Amino acid sequence: MATDFSAEVGPVAARPSGTPGSTQVIQTGGAARIGIYFVLVLFCLYYLLPLYVMAVNSLKPLSEIQAGGMMSLPKEWTAAPWASAWSTAQIGVAATGLRPFFLNSIMMVVPAVAISTVLGALNGYVLTKWRFRGDVWVFGLLLFACFIPFQIVLIPMARLLGLMGLAGTVPGLIFVHLVYGIGFSTLYFKNYYQQFPTELVRAAQIDGAGFFTIFRRIMLPSSGPIAVVCIIWQFTNIWNDFLFGASFSDFDSQPMTVALNNLVQSSTGVKEYNVHFAGAIMAALPTLLVYVVAGRYFVRGLMAGSVKG
Amino acid sequence: MAQADTRRDGVDWLRDALPKLVLSPSFAIVLVFVYGFILFTFVLSFTDSKILPSFGWVGWQNFERLFGLRSWGIAVKNLLIFGSLYIVICCVIGLALAILLDQKIRAEGFIRTVYLYPMALSFIVTGTAWKWFLDPGIGLQAVVRSWGWEGFVFEWIKDPKMAIYTIVIAAVWQTSGFVMAMFLAGLRGIDNEVMKAAQIDGASTFALYRRIVIPQLRPAFMSAFVVLAHMAIKSYDLVIALTGGGPGTATELPATFMYSYTFTRNQMGIGAASAVIMLMSIAAIMVPFIWSELREKK
Numbered sequence: 113m114a115t116d117f118s119a120e121v122g123p124v125a126a127r128p129s130g131t132p133g134s135t136q137v138i139q140t141g142g143a144a145r146i147g148i149y150f151v152l153v154l155f156c157l158y159y160l161l162p163l164y165v166m167a168v169n170s171l172k173p174l175s176e177i178q179a180g181g182m183m184s185l186p187k188e189w190t191a192a193p194w195a196s197a198w199s200t201a202q203i204g205v206a207a208t209g210l211r212p213f214f215l216n217s218i219m220m221v222v223p224a225v226a227i228s229t230v231l232g233a234l235n236g237y238v239l240t241k242w243r244f245r246g247d248v249w250v251f252g253l254l255l256f257a258c259f260i261p262f263q264i265v266l267i268p269m270a271r272l273l274g275l276m277g278l279a280g281t282v283p284g285l286i287f288v289h290l291v292y293g294i295g296f297s298t299l300y301f302k303n304y305y306q307q308f309p310t311e312l313v314r315a316a317q318i319d320g321a322g323f324f325t326i327f328r329r330i331m332l333p334s335s336g337p338i339a340v341v342c343i344i345w346q347f348t349n350i351w352n353d354f355l356f357g358a359s360f361s362d363f364d365s366q367p368m369t370v371a372l373n374n375l376v377q378s379s380t381g382v383k384e385y386n387v388h389f390a391g392a393i394m395a396a397l398p399t400l401l402v403y404v405v406a407g408r409y410f411v412r413g414l415m416a417g418s419v420k421g
Numbered sequence: 422m423a424q425a426d427t428r429r430d431g432v433d434w435l436r437d438a439l440p441k442l443v444l445s446p447s448f449a450i451v452l453v454f455v456y457g458f459i460l461f462t463f464v465l466s467f468t469d470s471k472i473l474p475s476f477g478w479v480g481w482q483n484f485e486r487l488f489g490l491r492s493w494g495i496a497v498k499n500l501l502i503f504g505s506l507y508i509v510i511c512c513v514i515g516l517a518l519a520i521l522l523d524q525k526i527r528a529e530g531f532i533r534t535v536y537l538y539p540m541a542l543s544f545i546v547t548g549t550a551w552k553w554f555l556d557p558g559i560g561l562q563a564v565v566r567s568w569g570w571e572g573f574v575f576e577w578i579k580d581p582k583m584a585i586y587t588i589v590i591a592a593v594w595q596t597s598g599f600v601m602a603m604f605l606a607g608l609r610g611i612d613n614e615v616m617k618a619a620q621i622d623g624a625s626t627f628a629l630y631r632r633i634v635i636p637q638l639r640p641a642f643m644s645a646f647v648v649l650a651h652m653a654i655k656s657y658d659l660v661i662a663l664t665g666g667g668p669g670t671a672t673e674l675p676a677t678f679m680y681s682y683t684f685t686r687n688q689m690g691i692g693a694a695s696a697v698i699m700l701m702s703i704a705a706i707m708v709p710f711i712w713s714e715l716r717e718k719k
Contacts, residue, residue, distance in 0.1 A: 145524075148521050148524055148526070149526070151517075151521055152518070152521055152522065152526065152532055155514075155518060155536065156532060156535045156536070158594070159535050159536055159538070159539060159594070159598060160535060161554075162539075162547070162550035162551060162554060162594065163538075163550075165550060165553075165554055166550050169553075177559055178559060179567070180559070180563040180564055180566060180567035181564075181567065182553075182554070182559055182560060182561075182563065182564050183564045231446075231447050234443050234444070234447075235443075235444055235447050238440040238441070238443055238444045239444070242440035244440070244441060248715055250444070250448055251715070252711060252712075252715055253448075253451060253452070253455075253456070254447070254448070254451055255711055255715075256704075256707065256708070256711055257451050257455040257456075259651055259703060259707045259711075260455060260459070260700060260703065261654060261655050261676070261696070261699045261700055261703055262655075263657075263676060263679045263680070263695075263696040263699055263700075264458070264459050264462050264696045264697070264699065264700045265454065265455065265458040265459070265462070266679075266680075266683065266696070267461070267462055267465060267474065267683060267689060267692070267693060267696075268457075268458040268461040268462060269454070269458065271474065272454075291450055291451075291454045291455075292454075292455075294447050294450060294451060295451065298447065322436070322439075323436070323439045323440060323443070348541060351543070352542070352543035352544070352545075354543065354544065354545050354657070354658040354661070354662075355657055355658065358661075359680075359684070369543050369545045369546075369658070372545055372546070372549065373545050373549075373661065373662055376549050376552070376662070377665065385553055385559060388549060388553065389549075389550075389553070391549075392545075392546045392549040392550060393546075395543060395545065395546050396541075396542050396543065396546045399541045399542065399543070400538065400541055400542065402541070403537075403538055403541035404534075407534055407537070410540075410541060411537060411602060414540060414599060414602070415602065415603070415606065
């Protein structure tokens with residue numbers, strides 16, 4: 113499919129004419145260009161608006177928000193909402209703040225991402241360099257598994273976690289994310305290793321190198337970029353997951369997204385909008401940080417993950 | 422002699438089987454926890470399961486009851502409204518922004534980064550931000566009124582007739598930048614020469630895009646449709662965070678319906694039936710797509 117994001121992914125394909133990156137051949141006049149920039153900037157504001165609203169309102173006292181000042185900068189700057197969201201806000205039945213749940217999310221994400229990435233790399237290696245009869249079917253089944261609506265597995269998974277004694281625990285969540293993360297990580301590594309010259313693998317084989325030696329010495333050293341793509345994708349997806357967190361955790365093992373939702377939906381007392389906004393930014397910060405630092409890999413993962421088979 | 426032979430056979434066998442052995446745990450996991458579980462849910466949808474799975478066979482009864490339920494009707498209707506608006510608006514905004522951004526724009530990289538960052542956020546965060554922004558008491562309505570337009574009214578989120586459109590607003594905000602990226606990638610793959618030739622022949626800019634560029638973006642449209650339709654059917658978090666399915670049941674979608682029937686109303690058989698319908702509709706979109714992708718590869 114003509115969907116590789118060449119500007120992001122790598123060297124821009126040679127074009128007969130025009131500057132790299134743009135297909136534009138139409139000469140636009142001055143007025144038209146001003147119009148174009150106007151629209152583009154307008155949309156920048158549209159996309160930034162919710163982030164702005166969250167940021168400024170997390171730094172002002174509640175009274176300013178209630179007085180209809182949601183769009184204005186704080187008259188009186190305060191970090192109190194952040195402190196409250198982190199360590200004292202009421203989440204469900206306890207006033208623990210979001211801190212314990214932030215830690216839950218980290219404990220859940222790290223192993224799930226690490227294991228699914230390693231498995232994905234090995235699977236991709238087998239499916240491209242050690243092909244066997246029926247491997248396309250195996251891959252097809254793995255691929256379709258990426259796109260199922262998870263509602264179809266909720267009931268049996270709830271039963272299974274109960275039987276395994278993992279219901280309502282962080283290890284249970286790790287297990288679930290691992291299981292449903294394998295498809296995507298395999299997809300990434302398979303597509304990447306497909307471009308890797310098979311002759312090199314065959315040559316090493318003739319020299320007597322075995323399965324794991326080839327993987328370690330030849331495949332792994334060139335897997336850096338796709339490993340980053342895969343890790344970022346899995347990290348973002350698992351961190352942002354809500355459905356599994358809501359279904360399979362209990363109070364002590366809630367991930368950040370579930371705790372944030374409980375904070376915002378709690379119906380007791382005054383609604384502390386500023387605390388809610390501070391909490392929302394906390395939940396968004398890790399993935400946002402990854403996006404800012406490694407945005408091009410994130411985009412690459414998005415494109416490959418949702419477009420290519 | 423014979424012993425050495427068998428040992429070598431053993432080593433050979435292991436060497437040949439090793440790749441498959443490495444792959445097999447993952448494959449087994451997916452077979453059991455994806456396909457086995459699908460089968461399990463399938464079976465449950467034909468049983469009288471209530472709070473726990475049970476295996477009294479009731480045939481198509483759950484499906485008949487499901488389609489007779491008013492709340493399921495609402496959920497499906499909402500999905501059709503939400504899904505079609507979501508797909509169309511995302512494609513229109515995405516295509517427009519991609520074309521504009523493809524005009525040798527300064528700071529293109531920065532603008533692209535801004536357009537795409539919502540994709541990195543959780544739907545719960547998006548939902549929280551928009552929930553309060555759309556709240557008439559403190560959000561947009563209150564702000565505009567405080568600016569002096571006292572009669573300004575924007576209460577969609579509290580209005581059962583309009584609330585579903587607030588889900589569209591937030592969902593479009595989250596994904597339209599991503600659709601832009603897909604179209605931009607498509608645009609970057611188009612051959613300049615054809616466009617130049619058409620231009621020399623005197624085609625106007627508008628005609629150029631309508632006749633030459635947009636038809637060539639067909640694969641990008643296909644991808645965008647598949648991705649967006651799939652996301653629409655799975656939408657759950659956003660509704661929970663933004664409206665909680667309300668006011669009343671005004672913004673229920675099949676995903677929220679499934680959850681509440683299975684886990685809070687203890688109608689597991691009906692919940693399973695609704696999950697089966699969801700899977701079927703996603704399969705109808707994804708299977709032909711995956712099939713064509715795999716065949717292309719071969």
